[in-house]
Amino acid sequence: MSSGNLLPDSQRLFVALKVPEPIGYTLQNECKQYKIGIPFTKWTYSEDYHITLQFLGDTESNRIPALCEVLNNVASEVKPFKLEMGTWDTFGVPEAPRVLYRTVAGNTTRLECLQQKIVESTVELQFNKEARKYRPHITVARKYTGKTPFQRDLLISSSVETLSWCVSEFVLFTTHIGSKPMYEVVEAFPIKV
Incomplete structure (x- = not known):
């Protein structure tokens, strides 16, 4: 279970919402169309699509039980809600973005x-706690490598229907750098109805 330069008996962890398989499949098909004309160094593996809730970083394994206990408590305090796939956008310099992503809409x-x-x-x-303002999104590609400036007008959604889903759980992920899929569920936390 190697994850880069982690200390022995630790894992790189984060809490997230998994993107449901049907939504991920549609997103993957849209990305296939973009890969042809929009060069990025790395495209996210479809099973790794997620919405990060909290990045935890390198964590000693003996801290995971206490972490899971507080996350179970959070799950018991919230109710399921609906989200939708939003628009395409980027992070970074507009001419050479570092991240291509889909925004999240619905009950934000x-x-x-x-x-x-x-x-x-x-x-x-x-x-x-993350210092930056929370901006929920689904990362689909990293590091634009085109020889010409990135053209934002190429980003139009090919989805004709609204892609929505009910959020009924969140998960604790561990990271396996270089693997596909790269993220493995440590534990899932069902949201009580």
Whole structure:
């Protein structure tokens, strides 16, 4: 279970929402069309599509039970909610973006509430709070490598229907750098109805 330069008996962890398989399949098909004309160094493996809620970093394995306990408590305090696939966008310099992603729409208020509860509960366990404002998204590619400036107008959604799903759980992922899929579920936390 090697993940780069981790200390022995530790894992690189984060809390996230998995993108349901049918949504991921549609997103993967859209990305196949973009790969032809929009060069990025790395395209996300379809099974790795997710919405990060809290990055935890390198974590000693003996801390995982306490982490899972507080995450179970969070799951018991929230209700399921609906999300939708949003628009295409980028992070970084507009001419050479570092990340291509899909935004998230739907009940983003409930999503942000869930994210905040997770952050508050993990900070109590001495995990660091992200300094940047929370911007939920699904990363699909990294590091634009085109010889000409990136053309944002190429990003039009090929989906004719609204892609929506019900969020009924979140997960604790561990990272396996260089593997496909790269993320493995450590534990899932069902959201009580």
